[in-house]
Amino acid sequence: MKTSKKNLLFVFFNICIIAAQINASGTNERKPYIVYMGELPEERNYLMDEHHTLLSEAIGDEVIARNSKIYSYGRSFNGFVANLLPHEAELLSREDGVVSVFRNKVQKLLTTRSWDFLGMSGTVKRKHEAESDIIVALLDTGLWVQSPSFNDTGFGPPPAKWKGECVKTGNFTGCNNKVIGARYFNLQNEGPPEEKSPADFDGHGTHTASTAAGNSVHGASLYGIAEGTARGGVPSARLAIYKVCWALGCQDMDLLAAFDAAIADGVDIISASLGGYPRNFFEDPMAIGSFHAMKKGILTSCAGGNDGPDFETVENVAPWILTVAASSIDRRFETPVTLGNGENFSGIAINTFEPKERLYPLTNGPQVRNVSADPFGNVSACDIETLNKNKVKGKIVYCLGVDGQDDTINELGGYGVIMSTDDVTDTAFPNLIPGTFISIRDGVKIDKYINSTRSAQAVISKTITVKTKAPFIASFSSRGPQTLSSNILKPDIAAPGIDILAAYSQLTTMTGEADDKRVVKYNIISGTSMACPHVSGAAAYVKSFHPDWSVAAIKSALMTTAKCTKIRPVGAELASGSGQINPRAALHPGLVYDIQHDDYISFLCKQGYNSSAIAILTGSKKYNCSSFPRAKGADGLNYPSMHVFLNNSQSAFSEVFYRTVTNVGNGKSVYRASIRSPKGLSVTVVPNILTFDRPNQTRSFKVMVKGQFLRQSSWVLSARLVWSDSNHNVRSPILVCRTSF
Numbered sequence: 001m002k003t004s005k006k007n008l009l010f011v012f013f014n015i016c017i018i019a020a021q022i023n024a025s026g027t028n029e030r031k032p033y034i035v036y037m038g039e040l041p042e043e044r045n046y047l048m049d050e051h052h053t054l055l056s057e058a059i060g061d062e063v064i065a066r067n068s069k070i071y072s073y074g075r076s077f078n079g080f081v082a083n084l085l086p087h088e089a090e091l092l093s094r095e096d097g098v099v100s101v102f103r104n105k106v107q108k109l110l111t112t113r114s115w116d117f118l119g120m121s122g123t124v125k126r127k128h129e130a131e132s133d134i135i136v137a138l139l140d141t142g143l144w145v146q147s148p149s150f151n152d153t154g155f156g157p158p159p160a161k162w163k164g165e166c167v168k169t170g171n172f173t174g175c176n177n178k179v180i181g182a183r184y185f186n187l188q189n190e191g192p193p194e195e196k197s198p199a200d201f202d203g204h205g206t207h208t209a210s211t212a213a214g215n216s217v218h219g220a221s222l223y224g225i226a227e228g229t230a231r232g233g234v235p236s237a238r239l240a241i242y243k244v245c246w247a248l249g250c251q252d253m254d255l256l257a258a259f260d261a262a263i264a265d266g267v268d269i270i271s272a273s274l275g276g277y278p279r280n281f282f283e284d285p286m287a288i289g290s291f292h293a294m295k296k297g298i299l300t301s302c303a304g305g306n307d308g309p310d311f312e313t314v315e316n317v318a319p320w321i322l323t324v325a326a327s328s329i330d331r332r333f334e335t336p337v338t339l340g341n342g343e344n345f346s347g348i349a350i351n352t353f354e355p356k357e358r359l360y361p362l363t364n365g366p367q368v369r370n371v372s373a374d375p376f377g378n379v380s381a382c383d384i385e386t387l388n389k390n391k392v393k394g395k396i397v398y399c400l401g402v403d404g405q406d407d408t409i410n411e412l413g414g415y416g417v418i419m420s421t422d423d424v425t426d427t428a429f430p431n432l433i434p435g436t437f438i439s440i441r442d443g444v445k446i447d448k449y450i451n452s453t454r455s456a457q458a459v460i461s462k463t464i465t466v467k468t469k470a471p472f473i474a475s476f477s478s479r480g481p482q483t484l485s486s487n488i489l490k491p492d493i494a495a496p497g498i499d500i501l502a503a504y505s506q507l508t509t510m511t512g513e514a515d516d517k518r519v520v521k522y523n524i525i526s527g528t529s530m531a532c533p534h535v536s537g538a539a540a541y542v543k544s545f546h547p548d549w550s551v552a553a554i555k556s557a558l559m560t561t562a563k564c565t566k567i568r569p570v571g572a573e574l575a576s577g578s579g580q581i582n583p584r585a586a587l588h589p590g591l592v593y594d595i596q597h598d599d600y601i602s603f604l605c606k607q608g609y610n611s612s613a614i615a616i617l618t619g620s621k622k623y624n625c626s627s628f629p630r631a632k633g634a635d636g637l638n639y640p641s642m643h644v645f646l647n648n649s650q651s652a653f654s655e656v657f658y659r660t661v662t663n664v665g666n667g668k669s670v671y672r673a674s675i676r677s678p679k680g681l682s683v684t685v686v687p688n689i690l691t692f693d694r695p696n697q698t699r700s701f702k703v704m705v706k707g708q709f710l711r712q713s714s715w716v717l718s719a720r721l722v723w724s725d726s727n728h729n730v731r732s733p734i735l736v737c738r739t740s741f
């Protein structure tokens, strides 16, 4: 098994896929399916009976049906989970009242400096009372509630609207006035035996919760690294914990149960840093759960995935979700190596170990080869079975590639490890032992030095913090375009997700490895998982000032005030969406692009979703796509960004976007449109002046995007529309891209 956090992060999903494939084999065994039935009926007393009747009819045996049922949803939407055979699932999918039937899948888990960097200092203007009425829900690995980040000193009782529960059991020591609810969902025991409680045995959930809404804690650091004040986006807000991720991953049925509960419990914002199984909206628990949340005015913010820098990798893309990319902040963690000859190399890693000696003996794989071992192993990469324990002892070993060599060298009694790679350039990962990651070019130099002397020596310093230019988008952050609604630009927005310091669980070790001795209260980890709760916190912050704003209004405010990322390679918007969040500016966006529930229905009709499915989804038969007003324009939605996606090699294009903005500023104002666009792309806005007499007034306009790719090899063109009055700049990226050329 790989050891570093990097490997854990990236390898974890593969385990899930293998597990899912094993489950898929063997067709005679019933497997869990989710039977999704849309909106709750008005009469709810017979929900369970109805589920049972449907199930009995499909299975044809009441006893088997009873044993097959796993769970009934019914607090916020209608549906159930049951163990079914494929033909039974097929029968159910044809029933009136059933929107979709889909196999349960396993998804994966996908701050001191970060909030200051976003312009929210410790003294930023806040509405403390309104903020303390905000409840942020985390759908994650649970919580280590004992962390100082969740101390409830100074908090009053939970807001009156709160209807949730606290399950105090096992290592979960109970809730308080900061963490007002905690539950777990593990509808079917699978995977290794684990304590069933809301306690966090992973660290991920504690980290994301404290990033979104942890208290201010002074002097937080990881062994002195990144020392400062750890703070969530809304330190006065309350937390509601829904544990849905376990050692095996995060099961769809558990995730949907958490949505069903959280919406009914009265939360305001839902933060979900998980994903890994993109599929149709009506077969995706994240899209289904967040749709019902949206109807109740609850915003769901999701991680966009860690599968970058490849394009077409972004996930959690439903237009009612806020999809988050990971950006950098203005620092990075360097772990330098100094050789015996005085040469220095700057590595990237989190190294908590202070060297005790000035220099240590240095070697490479070939010099410490075990001559009686596997001659086919990769000795330069330090494969475990190729090295001689006696020769490794006490030394720093230089190894090619990154493949958990810290674990190997630790097991063989080595002191430290230097790994070379060109893959990890922007993200610092920890090792079990003193270690660092350097470029392949520097690696060759170090290797030459080792070969050139009989007594090579080196020292790996403790990590230092270095200022850098920011923001840029993390290489691992997933990129658009996406195939489910391809004219909606995703991800929506970016937030810090590289090397984030936040609270951690003391029920695990710093690297998650059993032989790691380091148990930490604060840890530094990376991922779109870390970016997502920054946006959840920012959304809660905006909501504390504007409690009546819709989900789309909050989303629009965050998107139109975001800052463009400075480094702008071709197609940057496919990585960053509208740019990096700027929470303070989002309090006063001037105009918002609002979207109501019915607009999403028109959009779904335009996307080709079936009338009957949409009728069930909305709980009303009045939504018949053929009689419903048709969504207009390239995307059919009043979205704060504009995207033309050409799934072919055509070079000329001409599309129209219809938009309506609502004045959320004060009274009278005049906004003028300005356009920045490159050669080949013409953008016309009609009208290009919008006059408002009063707040809450709406104005409509259209944006005509026309042009052609001038070079055969070009595939992306980007422009920007900005509506400005004297106080506001309302920005929207406009992106045209094609898949082949």
Ligand SMILES: *[C@@H]1O[C@H](CO)[C@@H](O)[C@H](O)[C@H]1NC(C)=O
Residues within 6 Å of the ligand: 148, 151, 152, 153
């Ligand atoms: C919470 O913080 C207060 C004030 O700083 C302190 O007195 C108390 O011991 C803390 N509680 C816990 C459980 O750590």
Ligand SMILES: *[C@@H]1O[C@H](CO)[C@@H](O)[C@H](O)[C@H]1NC(C)=O
Residues within 6 Å of the ligand: 169, 170, 171, 195, 507
């Ligand atoms: C807490 O978790 C540990 C495993 O990490 C377990 O051994 C112990 O029994 C648990 N404690 C309680 C009170 O359940």
Ligand SMILES: *[C@@H]1O[C@H](CO)[C@@H](O)[C@H](O)[C@H]1NC(C)=O
Residues within 6 Å of the ligand: 336, 338, 342, 343, 344, 461
């Ligand atoms: C290498 O780094 C060490 C500590 O970071 C410093 O003291 C030394 O001057 C550097 N040497 C060179 C040659 O840059």
Ligand SMILES: *[C@@H]1O[C@H](CO)[C@@H](O)[C@H](O)[C@H]1NC(C)=O
Residues within 6 Å of the ligand: 370, 371, 372, 373, 374, 385, 387, 388, 389, 390
């Ligand atoms: C060398 O490899 C052999 C065969 O795998 C193993 O039995 C032996 O313990 C190894 N020797 C050392 C010193 O690591």
Ligand SMILES: *[C@@H]1O[C@H](CO)[C@@H](O)[C@H](O)[C@H]1NC(C)=O
Residues within 6 Å of the ligand: 378, 380, 381, 400, 401, 402
């Ligand atoms: C050994 O592993 C390194 C790093 O993964 C790789 O670059 C190299 O090609 C491998 N060598 C052999 C002989 O497989």
Ligand SMILES: *[C@@H]1O[C@H](CO)[C@@H](O)[C@H](O)[C@H]1NC(C)=O
Residues within 6 Å of the ligand: 366, 367, 380, 444, 445, 447, 448, 451
């Ligand atoms: C160092 O020597 C090893 C063999 O002992 C060889 O495989 C490697 O390529 C050499 N490194 C350099 C940079 O020449």
Ligand SMILES: *[C@@H]1O[C@H](CO)[C@@H](O)[C@H](O)[C@H]1NC(C)=O
Residues within 6 Å of the ligand: 481, 482, 483, 486, 647, 739
């Ligand atoms: C583009 O077209 C190809 C082939 O028709 C299809 O497989 C792919 O999913 C499409 N991509 C998008 C983003 O629609």
Ligand SMILES: *[C@@H]1O[C@H](CO)[C@@H](O)[C@H](O)[C@H]1NC(C)=O
Residues within 6 Å of the ligand: 610, 611, 612, 613
């Ligand atoms: C909706 O789709 C289902 C099959 O997916 C079909 O049986 C049904 O007739 C469709 N309904 C409408 C109104 O198109």
Ligand SMILES: *[C@@H]1O[C@H](CO)[C@@H](O)[C@H](O)[C@H]1NC(C)=O
Residues within 6 Å of the ligand: 611, 612, 624, 625, 626, 627
């Ligand atoms: C939808 O409306 C069209 C025309 O108004 C009608 O022909 C069709 O039967 C309706 N479909 C449903 C599912 O009600």
Ligand SMILES: *[C@@H]1O[C@H](CO)[C@@H](O)[C@H](O)[C@H]1NC(C)=O
Residues within 6 Å of the ligand: 696
């Ligand atoms: C703004 O207008 C909407 C309908 O367009 C209405 O529901 C809402 O109450 C209005 N808000 C204010 C503050 O006037």
